[in-house]
Amino acid sequence: MIIKKNAIIYKREYGETFTWECIAPLFMSLTYFVEEAPDEVPHDILNTVFYKIGYSTNKKLNLLFIFVTDINDPDEIIVNQLQDFNKSVSALMEAV
């Protein structure tokens, strides 16, 4: 998922298990937090009961990348994929 300011500009779901309503409030808190954070957040992972929520920012473009995945997924893979996604999409957005 990609959030720009407080608007979701891109959302993609793999599988059908994701319960959007359960996690939506967390996204709002995350948006607030990232907005207030003075520095770039290359990557961070939050653990909830059932999901891992990885996020990464691009403050220049005001973008927040969120990757919700299973609690059993290894952090290393999540971080790599999140950073790759951030890098590729940011390059695409900057090219516009």
Next chain:
Amino acid sequence: MQLEKIPDLEVEALQGIQQKFGSQLKAINISKIKDLAACDVLDVVKKTKIPLYKAMEFRKKARLVRELIFFESIITKLTAQKYTVQQTIESDVETLMKITGESKERCLDFLFQLSIVTIILDTKVCRSLSISALQTEPYLIETPLSPEKTSEIDNIADEVFGELPAKIAIIGASGVGKSTITALSQFERIPEKHIPTITCDVDEIVVGGAQKIYLHDTGGQEQFGFLWGRWIKGSDGIIIVVDSTPANLEESKFFVEMIKKEAPKTAAVIIANKQDLPGALPHEQIEQELGYKTYPMVGIDYANREQILNIFADLIKLSPRLANLIPTQVKEDTVIKEQEREIEITPELLEKIDAAQAEIDNVDQVILGIKENMKAVQENEEEFRKLNTDLIIANVQKRRRQMELRALVMSGGKSKCLAFDVHQDTRNVSYVIRCECGNIYKKLVTVSRGMKTVVLECPTCGTKCEVPKESWYELYLAAFK
């Protein structure tokens, strides 16, 4: 922001008139305004030839101006008496009549108009407050990008997250064969006696040669029941294993209910295991009772490995491209498994592997160089063709070396080197043979039902090699021995 754009004609008109006339209001010929306010619009249209809607709008504004002038005259009188708007609204008509000297109808009209304007202004204040609240509160709104941009990001997402392992939870009562199913899918030694799983085992398997799957083999004992809900919640697919007995069928209804409650959106299937045992319920009956698609299974038979992988593929909606590779994967795994028992990794073998890999790397470099040259000489057709031929040859060499390396590794260094590709759809089989003369050659043969053997001839020395048609697998094994 859209709320703010909703036209409020009355407020806009009042504001517009105030802005437009403002200080000049008193100078306007009141009689003309009054005339205009009371005019017949059709008459105006006839005389002026302006459109009807314009005339109506004009008359409406004139009426508002007339009211405004009237308002202003009353407000002037009220101000002289040090009356505020709030007091005016709260005062009764008679007080107002005394203060302003206007008629009862006019005063009633004034109070009515004043209350409307107050309500409108209050509403506007409420609206602006709501809008500012919406802007400051964390309110996520979906505003998707253009379809083209979304599609481009989709491609990036598929590329980045495509290799993400899928998760399948295997649940069921104790002793029904969950660990056996897991072992079968992994091609591991099938347990001969029941060893209960403690909490949950997480195993990784690969389906179709590329798609990773995490299998959550859950403990079926009731003491771990508090974990079942958690395991199924994060899964892409759920498999309920039943042992096909009437007692277990009843027991398994609990798991069906649990899925409906904890993960209603997740795809689920049932494996009716132990179909080889006497008295096993038919899978159709189990499907009817539990309401999920049910596959019959004998988990202790390795021959069912392909079927179990296909069930996984169906469950996670594996792409047909990868799903079609499952039969080949099963055959290759079978060969590797059998060879692994005999392979002894010796220093000599490692040396050979390194040498073959280095050769492949060298060919890769040659290919890279050719590609760069091709870019440079693309305009010169003849030279381009020549380089293109070189590229094809280099690629063939690379493929040969790769096959040789593969056979070398699989045979523990003892192989005469042989490999094959089977194109099941067309019944074409590619045989790769290392001839006695040392040459390695590949030949594509279309096999038919009538054929019993395939004859392959070495293009270098002409030595013929006769291979039984259906025995490429045995040939493969024999070559290693």
